[in-house]
Amino acid sequence: MKRLAILCRLCLGLVIFVLVLEVCARIDDVVSYDAPFWGSYNDEILLRQDSIGKWGRPGARYAKWQLNSLGYRGPELRPGSIRIVTVGASETFGLYEAPGQEYPRQLERGLNSWSGKDTFQIVNVAFAGETLPTSILRVPEIVEEIHPSYALIYPDLSSYIWMSVKTETHTASESSAPNASRTRATFDSRLAGRVGNVLKQALPSAVQNALRRVSMRREIASRHYVVLERLPEDRVGRFRQDLRTLIAALRAHGVEPVLVTHATVFSKPLAKSDHVPLTTWRKIYPMLKEEGFLDMEQRMNDVIRQTAADEHVPLIDADRQMPHGPKYFADMVHFTTVGAGIMASILADGLEPLLNSQLQKTADGQPADGERPTTGLSQQ
């Protein structure tokens, strides 16, 4: 009887142990991020749904991510500045960088330091999971709200892998990327996420890679994916078409586009350390083989270069200029704080010659806010 009582108290103790851990996680969220104690707390609170798709919720905050009153990551709009919007997906929105260190913010600081005053404002209109087709639809809204002079286009390429699957399978469940939709649980444990992160840090990369491969094989089997050796040409063609449409849409609204090629962690040729991020990438998109990713990056970057030449759009070749490796990329494509700094300086170097004439006009007394560039950049 005494043993049973001890056992019961130990079980109760364990329940208390887990409950207190959950309470600690919630208090941590309240103290660190001003999060609500009750209810679920995840990145969904950053987003709202409209007729086009998911979009930033004005003033929302989740962990280190803070949106302004228009629903964009970064500070409020500053009157009188020359505005440059950064169009893209999670690489541009910023995932792993310290707050305020994502490349649009670092670029803004770099350009203002170059110009000697707070002339420029970079408005980060990117979101995780944003695709070129949705960016095209957003152009009128963005222009109306921000009145940008330039748009830096750093497109997400992986969404075209997913599109190809969508086209082949035509199922509702596969119509969006795996991370984009999330079923809402009745109880959202904040401890579980933290335990997952700790395990991710602690498990040796070889073990994590093996687990990823198992999970990838399971997903391929359960979803009956046709595994592609390389991205079909029609997807690359679709990307080309989307780029051209976006450029036309921006120009129609008087915004000058600047194209940026897509940089990755992978060295050319591949380094030994590249196999881990390559498998991580494959796990997210199991329908395309590893070699197919690298091939896709190369072909789509060629499309960006070719489109820039055909459409007379200024090009910044980040793919060729960015150094590779884990110091600069936290995973396959997302920057570390250091990487975002390098990216910002590459972009600043590319933009400065274009912005010189804009600065000259501002110095001549013409208003910058909402101004349309007529510098003939499109003829370059």
Place this chain on the structure above:
Amino acid sequence: MSSQALLYIIVLPVAWLLLWPLKSTRSRQALLLVTSYALYASWGLKFLGLLICSSVLNYGLGISLRRKQSVARLWLGIVLNVALLGTFKYLPAMAHLLPHSSLSTSFANIALPAGISFWTFQALSYLFDLYREEELDPSLLEFLLYMAFWPTVLSGPICRLSSLLPQFREILKPAAENIRHGFDRICIGLFMTALGQLLGGGLHAGQGIDGIFDGSTRGLTGPDVWCLAIGYGFELFFNFAGYTHIVIGAAYLFGFRLDENFDRPYLSTTPSEFWTRWHMSLSFWIRDYLFLPLVMLRREAWWRSLALVVSMVVFGLWHKGALLFALWGLYQGILLVLHRQWRQLQRRYEWQLPQAIMGPLSWIVTFGAICLGWVFFRARSVTQAFTMLRAAADLNKYASRTLPANLFLLVAALVLGYFGTIGSQRLLRKYSGGLTVPLEVRFALYSVAVYVGVFHMAQTQAFIYFQF
């Protein structure tokens, strides 16, 4: 959390469950040795090979010393152990003094095996004890376990075989008291380590003690230097004493009692007292195997003082072969000598202040002097250390501060909190005979400690003494 920490969390409960059904001491020792080697191997297989070689070599030297206690055999053991330590610890630090060549590059790239300073000193203490005719007769298995024992192998406490051997030979049983005490110590350790990290990292990025020491320290004022010195003294204390709590607690879970390493050192009222309360296992090692043999060589007072200074310089160099650590040791040695001289003067002239004045005054002087010494321990360069000490000595620089106010507040809060906790513990013991915590509350406290320790502590470098 690091891979190694995860491995410890998985392996130790398994080893704990497997240990108790084993009935013979040999099988228990074998299990503990396999566990220790498995855990140590996670820091590098080559390091494990080195540890085994050193263990076997010292066991052989021990047999030789047991057969015939000769100075030559003892010196052979000392030279071999110091050579091993020197190769891995001091040669890379001195490589830059050699002319640039492939050899100097190779020396510079020698990796430091985890815990080599600790287990080499354990091996040396075994040889010294044998030479002093202590009754030590470990089997090879017992000696291998002594050298690789998982709670102590990485960062001490530096145990003596005479204290561990009887415990290795005992058939221990799982006792509720040991388990409770073990978890208590682990939780205290986790809290302390987290506090140390808070001091190091600061409330805002780059505004902690480490960030400021690693950045530019030009233009610091007197209050800034004191804030950094006291802050680092507590960061180091919370970190190392926290780590020691964790390993002593973990050993308790398995029924082992390790030597204590800290005994509220910042309550000391003299430098001599401080060194009987701070990193006690190393301090006593230096006293027993270096200072006392040295001091026996001559009777003169100056020799005693010199022996004190030499011992403390060795104490400093044990941490790292760097000028700053030698200077830190020298500073501590001089403090000890000054304290001795002061006491002699007091006796000679019969100066006697009332204890109510003398006690607090001694504490303030000791606390200040010890804390100021940490500048040598933490500075990045000799220039930085002396720049900081000059700022502390410049009374004209005491009117302002350059460090953020939140760092001053953090240091003050943690220092006062620490002394407040000690004071309240004493009061509790005095008036209520100690606090009895119900099991459920205990689990809740463990939970908070685990949360703080696991989710708020950074990587392996969380423990400062791992670098030594």
